[in-house]
Amino acid sequence: MPRPDRTDQRRKELIPIIAKAFAELGYRRATTAKLAKRCQVRENILYRLWRDKKAMFVAAIDHVYQQSADTWQRILAEADDEAGPAERLLAYEAKHYGESGLHPIIFAGLSETNEPEIREAMEKMYSRFHGFVRQQIKEHRKQRGGSVEPDAALCAWAIVGLGNVANISRELGLLTGSGRKRLFAQVGSLLLGGQTA
Amino acid sequence: MPRPDRTDQRRKELIPIIAKAFAELGYRRATTAKLAKRCQVRENILYRLWRDKKAMFVAAIDHVYQQSADTWQRILAEADDEAGPAERLLAYEAKHYGESGLHPIIFAGLSETNEPEIREAMEKMYSRFHGFVRQQIKEHRKQRGGSVEPDAALCAWAIVGLGNVANISRELGLLTGSGRKRLFAQVGSLLLGGQTA
DNA sequence: ACTTATCGTAAGCGAATACTTACATTATGA
DNA sequence: TCATAATGTAAGTATTCGCTTACGATAAGT
Numbered sequence: 001m002p003r004p005d006r007t008d009q010r011r012k013e014l015i016p017i018i019a020k021a022f023a024e025l026g027y028r029r030a031t032t033a034k035l036a037k038r039c040q041v042r043e044n045i046l047y048r049l050w051r052d053k054k055a056m057f058v059a060a061i062d063h064v065y066q067q068s069a070d071t072w073q074r075i076l077a078e079a080d081d082e083a084g085p086a087e088r089l090l091a092y093e094a095k096h097y098g099e100s101g102l103h104p105i106i107f108a109g110l111s112e113t114n115e116p117e118i119r120e121a122m123e124k125m126y127s128r129f130h131g132f133v134r135q136q137i138k139e140h141r142k143q144r145g146g147s148v149e150p151d152a153a154l155c156a157w158a159i160v161g162l163g164n165v166a167n168i169s170r171e172l173g174l175l176t177g178s179g180r181k182r183l184f185a186q187v188g189s190l191l192l193g194g195q196t197a
Numbered sequence: 198m199p200r201p202d203r204t205d206q207r208r209k210e211l212i213p214i215i216a217k218a219f220a221e222l223g224y225r226r227a228t229t230a231k232l233a234k235r236c237q238v239r240e241n242i243l244y245r246l247w248r249d250k251k252a253m254f255v256a257a258i259d260h261v262y263q264q265s266a267d268t269w270q271r272i273l274a275e276a277d278d279e280a281g282p283a284e285r286l287l288a289y290e291a292k293h294y295g296e297s298g299l300h301p302i303i304f305a306g307l308s309e310t311n312e313p314e315i316r317e318a319m320e321k322m323y324s325r326f327h328g329f330v331r332q333q334i335k336e337h338r339k340q341r342g343g344s345v346e347p348d349a350a351l352c353a354w355a356i357v358g359l360g361n362v363a364n365i366s367r368e369l370g371l372l373t374g375s376g377r378k379r380l381f382a383q384v385g386s387l388l389l390g391g392q393t394a
Numbered sequence: 395a396c397t398t399a400t401c402g403t404a405a406g407c408g409a410a411t412a413c414t415t416a417c418a419t420t421a422t423g424a
Numbered sequence: 425t426c427a428t429a430a431t432g433t434a435a436g437t438a439t440t441c442g443c444t445t446a447c448g449a450t451a452a453g454t
Contacts, residue, residue, distance in 0.1 A: 002399035003451050010401095026308040028225040032442060042403060043443075053442065110304035111223040113368055123369045130371070150383035154376075157366065158384045161358030164365075169354065171310055172320045174327070179351075186347035187355045190387070199429035200421050229412060239433065240413080250412065 011049050011059070014039050019060040019102055027057060027108040054117055061109055061121040064102050065128050072132070086140035086192055093163070094184035103167045126160070133159050140192055148194035155191045162187060208246050208256070211236050216257040216299055224254060224305040251314055258306055258318040261299050262325050269329070283337035283389055290360070291381035300364045323357070330356050337389055345391035352388045359384060 021030045021038050032053055036043040050056045075092050076085055083091070106125075113119040134156035141148050166183060169175035175183065218227045218235050229250055233240040247253045272289050273282055280288070303322075310316040331353035338345050363380060366372035372380065 002397085002453080003401075005400075007400090026311070028441095029311065031440080033440095041401095044404090044445095045402070047443065048401085104308070107304065107307035110365065110368070111301070111308055114223070114226065119369065123371065126365065126369060126371055150387060151379070154380050154384050157362050157372070157380055158355065158359055158388075161360075161362035162355055163358075164361045165354050165358035168307065168323065168361075171307070172316065172323060174320065174323055175354070182348070183351050183354055187351050187388070190347060190391075191355075191384070194387075199423080199427085200431075201423095202430075204430090225411095228410080230410095238431095241415095241434090242432070244413070245431085 007049060014041075014046075014049065015059055015063050018056055019063045019105060022057060022060045022108055023102050023104040026104070027112050054115055057109070057112070058117055058121040060105055061118070061125055064105050065125045067100055067102060068129070069132070084140055084143060086136040087189070089136060090184060090188045090192060094181045094188065097163065097166050097180065097184065098170050104171065106164075106167070107171075129163075130156050130160055137192060141194070144193075150194060152194075155194060158191050159188060162191070204246060211238075211243075211246065212256055212260050215253055216260045216302060219254060219257045219305055220299050220301040223301070224309050251312055254306070254309070255314055255318040257302055258315070258322055261302050262322045264297055264299060265326070266329070281337055281340060283333040284386070286333060287381060287385045287389060291378045291385070294360065294363050294377065294381065295367050301368065303361075303364070304368075326360075327353050327357055334389060338391065341390075347391060349391075352391060355388050356385060359388070 017039050018035055021035050024030075025034065032043045032046060035053075035056065036046055039046065046056065050059065071092075072089060075089055106122075109118055109122045109125075113122060130153075134152050137152040137155055137159075141152065162183065166175070166180050170180065214236050215232055218232050221227075222231065229240045229243060232250075232253065233243055236243065243253065247256065268289075269286060272286055303319075306315055306319045306322075310319060327350075331349050334349040334352055334356075338349065359380065363372070363377050367377065
């Protein structure tokens with residue numbers, strides 16, 4: 001009878017644009033008017049796709065993780081070097097970390113944790129990032145054998161922190177590209193391997 | 198003749214209150230009306246002390262570093278254990294990191310770097326934090342002797358990152374207090390000492 | 395062809411917010 | 425005591441922003 005519902009597809013098309021806008025402008029500066037303009041639609045139709053601005057932002061946060069996860073899957077699939085998966089991921093991030101330009105969304109999210117829905121989305125995102133990294137560390141260490149310290153979970157948090165400062169120093173121009181690369185490569189592998197007992 | 202100018206003193210009195218407000222509410226939610234109310238004055242007089250809201254925020258950012266620096270000076274002065282200065286600072290932060298409640302200001306600042314003045318203030322703040330930590334690492338390693346890797350500057354960034362995730366995980370409830378403590382103690386000392394060649 | 399729900403356009407509305415203006419009051423030093 | 429500038433009070437304003445409403449256009453299945 002009527003036209004078929006393309007809502008889902010439309011959402012998928014627009015999220016990358018919206019995420020980019022939130023990344024570049026932050027949560028408040030990314031007004032619904034600007035979001036609509038970038039999407040080349042009227043505000044109205046954004047509100048048909050998401051309940052409110054908050055929901056658009058939550059979708060953007062999810063998109064940040066999804067984007068990274070997809071990239072990592074690709075790297076892991078490409079495989080067969082002499083380097084292990086964790087080392088390959090680390091090397092990749094050393095080169096390309098932050099290239100998507102999406103990470104500032106995280107900064108924006110951190111100052112909007114008053115909103116329960118945003119807080120929840122941030123919580124989920126960080127948990128996923130941490131869980132993934134932790135898993136990689138564990139597998140890497142298992143391969144190598146021998147007891148290692150500190151705990152993989154702690155090292156995973158430290159690596160997440162590494163990503164964070166990398167973003168910050170990029171944003172503020174405190175580290176050059178090669179500096180960030182060395183940061184990932186040297187400190188990253190220290191955390192990955194830990195200290196053999 | 199007229200009344201003496203107490204502007205400077207007034208600023209010093211109000212900054213802690215304003216900083217706390219920015220920390221709790223973020224930059225945008227901390228409206229000038231709310232700031233004034235917390236300070237128990239009218240908006241008007243805030244505008245006599247600072248050019249605009251941006252200037253209030255910049256002052257709050259400076260206050261964050263100042264607060265930490267003062268605390269650290271105290272710790273360093275208290276001294277004479279068997280533990281070195283760097284180790285004492287690390288142990289202190291492991292216990293008390295984030296207690297001031299001021300750190301969320303940093304999150305707020307990170308999504309306001311579009312404003313050149315705020316960006317500059319954030320840049321200065323991070324440089325100072327990093328410089329201080331780097332110095333501590335260097336002195337610690339000199340005491341111990343022997344060549345160490347990775348570079349102190351890189352490890353300093355990693356420790357700054359550690360502080361960051363500590364804040365984030367506190368904010369989002371992703372790590373318990375004891376988890377944060379172990380994070381500082383274990384990963385912190387790994388980064389402090391580095392890997393002896 | 396005709397019904398029906400999706401898609402697009404345009405305008406507007408109430409609330410909030412950064413900042414201002416005008417004016418009354420106070421306390422100081424000569 | 426008196427001029428002077430600091431301190432406080434109150435109200436207002438222009439703008440912005442999130443969100444809504446009303447309506448016309450489009451495209452599908454029967």
